[in-house]
Amino acid sequence: MTKVPSMNLPGISADDSLMLLRAATELSFSSILVTDAQHRILYANPAFCATTGYSPDELEGQNPRILQGPLTDKSVIEKLRNDLDTTGHFTGSTFNYRKDGRPYLVEWTISPVMDESGKPRFYISVQKDITQLQAEQSTGNLFIKAIDAAYDGIFITTADGVIEFANQGFEIITGYRPAEVVGLKPSVLKSGEHDDAFYKDLWGHLTSGVPFRAMVVNRHKHGHKIHCQQTITPVKNALGEISHYISIIKDLSDRVFEELKLREQASHDGLTGLLNRRAGEIELDLSLLKAQENSSPFCILMADIDDFKAVNDTFGHNRGDDVIECVAGVLEKEIRKTDKAVRWGGEEFIVLLPFCGLEKATVIAESIRIALASQVFDEIGQVTLSIGVTESRNEDTPTSILDRVDQLLYDSKRGGKNRVTAA
Incomplete structure (x- = not known):
């Protein structure tokens, strides 16, 4: 002592x-x-x-x-x-x-x-x-993943204009891989279409700490011009000095829209059109982050088709797919526009409900359960869902909230199926 x-x-x-x-x-x-x-x-x-x-x-x-x-x-x-x-x-x-x-x-x-x-x-x-340290450790990787997955081109430069980071969207739009441009200046994209007055206006905004927005003609790695909507935002450090610039470029050409369609397909389930598991995991990470930053919890429901194996074994996989598509349609009809429905795997689904308390989430889950149970499938008859619902907690991680809602789903199964268990 x-x-x-x-x-x-x-x-x-x-x-x-x-x-x-x-x-x-x-x-x-x-x-x-x-x-x-x-x-x-x-x-x-x-x-x-x-x-x-x-x-x-x-x-x-x-x-x-x-x-x-x-x-x-x-x-x-x-x-x-x-x-x-x-x-x-x-x-x-x-x-x-x-x-x-x-x-x-x-x-x-x-x-x-x-x-x-x-x-x-x-x-x-x-x-x-340790608030800032904890935030950096818990969200740093998530922010990088979110930025890297963005459809728009994003690159970050130092105050001297040297590129430190570029995302995958930047590569899609410009043709340059991030590793090719890190250490270079954005002038690598210069097309020659803009005069000195344009750049004087640009730097006048930025040095004053004001974001700059304009239609900019850049040059692709392969030489052709790309018409972009571009925003450049100064970032200041704790002393109020400009330390970095964040640039966001959006290519409005048909070529990029085709690229975006491919990206959209990569994040959605081919059978149901719902978000796939990979996209759902990102949405869950973001939901937890927003809930912790805003002290505003959200809810998650997990639904599983009861006795689905028997449907597949008896009536075939095509009829099983019909049932899965029907469940997806019920989810999209019964949830709110702000909610995210995910085909989590096989006959299992997840819905993320932001800015939603447990009582309201339970009502939505019941409406989903009733809507499916009220339908009769040819040959198959009635198909039901067992659902678990829980509300996020301050200490939640993706694993902890998924484990909790999965246990509640299991409780619904064990309690007789075709029911909602919330906690």
Whole structure:
């Protein structure tokens, strides 16, 4: 256990040692909080006040629980209490709330300072705001995938105009593979169609921090001209300085529209026209990201055709395909325009319902179940669906929410089929 330390540093007087230790605390980039044994705040350093928005006077005498809110993980707080009661030390992370109500993800440690009798006299907490780090780690790859899958050409340059990134859409439009243009300047696309006044206007916008939009004639790798709708947007760093430019180009030629049709076919199921599993996985990733960023949950339903193997075995795969197509039609008719229906595999379907609570999602699921059950197929008769429905949670990953809805679907099967189970 930590005892109250001596403030004497080797070769330095006690007063100077105390002054240096206090200066180190005041200048620290990490948030530091000191409480007494009853967890009343005695001291908060400037970094802590800057992070939370509270002044030292507002914090003094308060319990740190004033930083807790709806997203604060209760199990983490319970672990904190248990750890301090047993080992005296705690390390963890959860969401705290600033004075203005905005949440932030914090990682922190708590250590006791013991008195001569071995009892806690103070607690020292060292904290770090890891919101941005967590966002970068969890969404970086997702953003790259989403940008790379975009139909429009996207490329990013430094402030000096050197290309650092180009997506697959850029290759479709210009003919240049991303690896060919990274390190070059956008002038590689210059067609000679625009005069000096055009480029003066372009740079006048950009250096002022204003996006530039225009119809631009670029030159394809193979020499022909491509008429593009182009937007260039300056990106500023934390100091307000332009650090990058993001360019988006849209080729309006018939050739590109044919390319887009191929891309559309690649993301949709050939039998039903619904999104295929690969596209559905991307949509699920994006739904989770939006829900976490906007603190707005969504719902997911998973549906499976009851006794479908018997239909295939008895009536053949063609009749089975008829049933699958019919289910897809029911889904598209009963869901909202903003919802995403996915053929997840075989006779299994998923629907993503953004900005939708569990109660409303359950109503939609019931309408789907009833609509299919009310139909009678020649020779086959009635075909039904078992459906599971769940609402997203703050801590959800694609795997966790899929496992949960899959279990609810299984509960519907086990409960007699042709039913909806929601939780």
